[in-house]
Amino acid sequence: MTTFLAVDWGTTNRRVYRIEDGRVAAVESDDRGVKAMAREDYASEIATMRARFGDLPVLIVGMAGSTIGWHEVPYVAAPASIESLAAGLHHVDARTAIVPGVSRLNEGQGEVMRGEEVQILGALAAGLVPADALVCQPGTHCKWVTLSGGSIVDFTTAMTGELFALLKAHSVLAAQLTHEVRDGAAFAEGVRRGAERDLLAALFGVRAASVLGLRDDSDAASYASGLLIGADVAARRVAGREVHLLAEAALGDLYAHAIEMQGGHALRIDSQTAFVAGAAAIGELCL
Amino acid sequence: MTTFLAVDWGTTNRRVYRIEDGRVAAVESDDRGVKAMAREDYASEIATMRARFGDLPVLIVGMAGSTIGWHEVPYVAAPASIESLAAGLHHVDARTAIVPGVSRLNEGQGEVMRGEEVQILGALAAGLVPADALVCQPGTHCKWVTLSGGSIVDFTTAMTGELFALLKAHSVLAAQLTHEVRDGAAFAEGVRRGAERDLLAALFGVRAASVLGLRDDSDAASYASGLLIGADVAARRVAGREVHLLAEAALGDLYAHAIEMQGGHALRIDSQTAFVAGAAAIGELCL
Numbered sequence: 001m002t003t004f005l006a007v008d009w010g011t012t013n014r015r016v017y018r019i020e021d022g023r024v025a026a027v028e029s030d031d032r033g034v035k036a037m038a039r040e041d042y043a044s045e046i047a048t049m050r051a052r053f054g055d056l057p058v059l060i061v062g063m064a065g066s067t068i069g070w071h072e073v074p075y076v077a078a079p080a081s082i083e084s085l086a087a088g089l090h091h092v093d094a095r096t097a098i099v100p101g102v103s104r105l106n107e108g109q110g111e112v113m114r115g116e117e118v119q120i121l122g123a124l125a126a127g128l129v130p131a132d133a134l135v136c137q138p139g140t141h142c143k144w145v146t147l148s149g150g151s152i153v154d155f156t157t158a159m160t161g162e163l164f165a166l167l168k169a170h171s172v173l174a175a176q177l178t179h180e181v182r183d184g185a186a187f188a189e190g191v192r193r194g195a196e197r198d199l200l201a202a203l204f205g206v207r208a209a210s211v212l213g214l215r216d217d218s219d220a221a222s223y224a225s226g227l228l229i230g231a232d233v234a235a236r237r238v239a240g241r242e243v244h245l246l247a248e249a250a251l252g253d254l255y256a257h258a259i260e261m262q263g264g265h266a267l268r269i270d271s272q273t274a275f276v277a278g279a280a281a282i283g284e285l286c287l
Numbered sequence: 288m289t290t291f292l293a294v295d296w297g298t299t300n301r302r303v304y305r306i307e308d309g310r311v312a313a314v315e316s317d318d319r320g321v322k323a324m325a326r327e328d329y330a331s332e333i334a335t336m337r338a339r340f341g342d343l344p345v346l347i348v349g350m351a352g353s354t355i356g357w358h359e360v361p362y363v364a365a366p367a368s369i370e371s372l373a374a375g376l377h378h379v380d381a382r383t384a385i386v387p388g389v390s391r392l393n394e395g396q397g398e399v400m401r402g403e404e405v406q407i408l409g410a411l412a413a414g415l416v417p418a419d420a421l422v423c424q425p426g427t428h429c430k431w432v433t434l435s436g437g438s439i440v441d442f443t444t445a446m447t448g449e450l451f452a453l454l455k456a457h458s459v460l461a462a463q464l465t466h467e468v469r470d471g472a473a474f475a476e477g478v479r480r481g482a483e484r485d486l487l488a489a490l491f492g493v494r495a496a497s498v499l500g501l502r503d504d505s506d507a508a509s510y511a512s513g514l515l516i517g518a519d520v521a522a523r524r525v526a527g528r529e530v531h532l533l534a535e536a537a538l539g540d541l542y543a544h545a546i547e548m549q550g551g552h553a554l555r556i557d558s559q560t561a562f563v564a565g566a567a568a569i570g571e572l573c574l
Contacts, residue, residue, distance in 0.1 A: 075499075105499070105501075109496075110492065110499040110501045111495050112494075112499065141491060157488060157491040157492075159459075159490045162458060163490075166454070170456070197522075198484070199518070200446050200486070200518060201445045201446075203446045204445060205444075209396075209397050212392070212399065231487060232488075235488060
C-alpha cells in the first residue's frame with residue numbers, strides 16, 4: 001500500500017491526510033471531532049472523505065476509537081510498538097481500520113492514551129527520536145512517554161493544560177488570568193516556584209500577589225502557566241536528560257524553557273511529520 | 288464592655304452573635320454574605336441586627352472589610368496578635384468597627400487572610416492552642432498558620448477545597464466525582480498518592496482508573512479528595528508535629544486522617560468557641 005487516507009480524529013478537531021509513499025499529498029482540518037458526531041454519522045463522513053481525497057483505504061487514529069467515538073477499540077498494553085498497534089487494529093471493513101490506544105498498569109496505577117501513540121511511534125519510525133528516549137507531548141493532558149528499545153514502555157499523563165483552563169474560566173484567579181501567556185520573566189518566576197511542587201499553595205499566591213500589589217495582573221497568566229508547567233516538569237526529574245518535545249510552537253517554547261531551567265535539554269519534533277510517519281508505518285503493515 | 292454583637296461576615300454566609308461576658312447569648316446564621324450585599328445595604332443591615340439582638344456595639348469580621356465589602360480595611364502585617372487587630376480596627380462610627388485581615392510578605396511571596404485571624408487568635412486567647420503552634424483551617428482556601436509567642440508569624444493558603452470543587456463541576460473527572468467523599472480506604476489511598484506531590488499526574492489517574500476498571504467510580508471522589516488533601520498536608524511537613532485543626536466535623540475528620548497518616552498529630556478545636564473568644568478579646572480592648 002502506498003497511497004491511503006489517515007484521519008487524526010480527536011475530541012474537538014479532526015485532520016484528514018492523503019498520504020502517498022509516506023508523504024502528505026493533501027491535508028485538511030475541521031472541527032468535526034468526535035464530540036460533533038453521532039455514532040451513525042461516521043460511515044457517511046468516511047464516504048465524504050473518500051469522495052474528496054480519493055477512494056482509498058482509511059486509517060483512523062484517536063478518540064474515534066473510544067467509548068465516545070465510532071467503535072470502542074481495546075487498548076494495547078505497554079510495551080507497545082508500531083507492530084503492536086498494527087496487530088491491534090480494529091477493521092471496520094476491508095478498507096477502513098481504527099488504531100488502538102495504549103494502556104499501562106504499574107503498581108495498581110493505570111494510564112491510557114489514544115491518539116498520541118501514533119505521533120510518538122511515528123517520531124521513532126521517522127528517526128526523529130532514538131529508540132530509548134523521553135518524549136513530552138504538552139497539551140490539555142500532557143503525556144510524558146518513555147521509549148525503550150523502540151517501544152512505549154511507560155507513560156504519565158498530567159492534567160496541566162486542563163487545570164490552567166479551569167483556573168482561567170472558573171476559579172477565584174479568573175479575574176487575574178485574562179492576559180496572554182508570554183515566555184518571559186513572570187513565566188520563569190512561576191517555573192521556579194512550581195518546581196517546589198506545592199501547587200495548591202503556589203496557585204493561591206497568584207491572588208495574594210494581586211491583592212497586595214506584588215505583581216502586575218498582566219503577568220499573572222504567565223506566572224500561573226509557569227507554576228503549572230514548572231510543577232509538571234519538576235515531577236518528571238529531567239535534570240541531565242534529553243526531552244523530545246512534540247508540541248505546537250508557543251506551548252513547545254514554554255515547555256522547552258521550563259525543561260532547560262530544570263537542567264534538561266529540550267529537542268523539538270514536528271508533530272505533523274511524526275503523525276504522518278506513524279500512520280504510514282502502520283499503513284505499510286496492514287492496509 | 289461586656290455585651291456586644293459580633294458578625295462573622297463571609298463571602299457567602301453571615302453569622303451574628305450576641306456576646307455577653309464572653310459567652311454566646313444568641314446566634315443566627317443566614318446567607319446574607321458580602322456577595323448578596325450592595326455597599327449601601329450595610330448600614331440598614333446593622334440597624335436591623337441591633338433591632339433584633341440589642342442596641343449594642345457591633346464588631347464586624349471577615350469579607351465585609353474587603354474590596355468587595357463595606358469598607359476596605361488595610362491588612363495588618365504579620366506578626367499579628369489580638370492587640371494588632373484591635374489597633375488596626377476600622378471604626379465606621381463610635382459603636383461599629385471592622386476587624387482588619389492579616390498579610391504576610393516572605394521573600395517576595397505574599398499571603399492574605401480576612402476572617403480566619405479572629406478564630407485563630409481566639410483559639411489562643413481561649414487557651415485552646417499554645418502560644419507556639421501550627422494551626423490548620425481547612426476549607427475552600429485552606430489556611431496553615433504558624434503561631435509563635437502568641438502572634439500569627441507566618442501562614443500559607445492552599446486552594447485545596449476550591450480545586451476539588453472545580454474538578455467536580457467542570458473537569459474531565461466530573462463524571463467520576465459524583466459520589467460523597469467518605470473517610471475510608473479510597474481516601475487513604477489518595478492521601479498516599481497525594482503525598483508524592485505529583486498532583487497533575489495523580490489527578491489524571493482518577494480518569495485512567497475509571498477507564499481501565501481499576502477503581503469503582505463510587506470511590507473516585509473519596510480518592511480524589513485524598514489526593515488533594517494528601518498533597519496539601521505533605522507540603523506542610525507535619526511529621527512529628529501537633530496540628531491544631533479548626534474545622535467542621537466531616538472535613539476535620541479527613542484532614543485529621545491525612546495528618547496522622549503522614550506522622551503528625553491532629554488536635555481538634557471548636558471553630559465557634561474560637562471565633563467568640565477572638566471577638567470577645569478584641570471587644571474587651573476596643574469597644
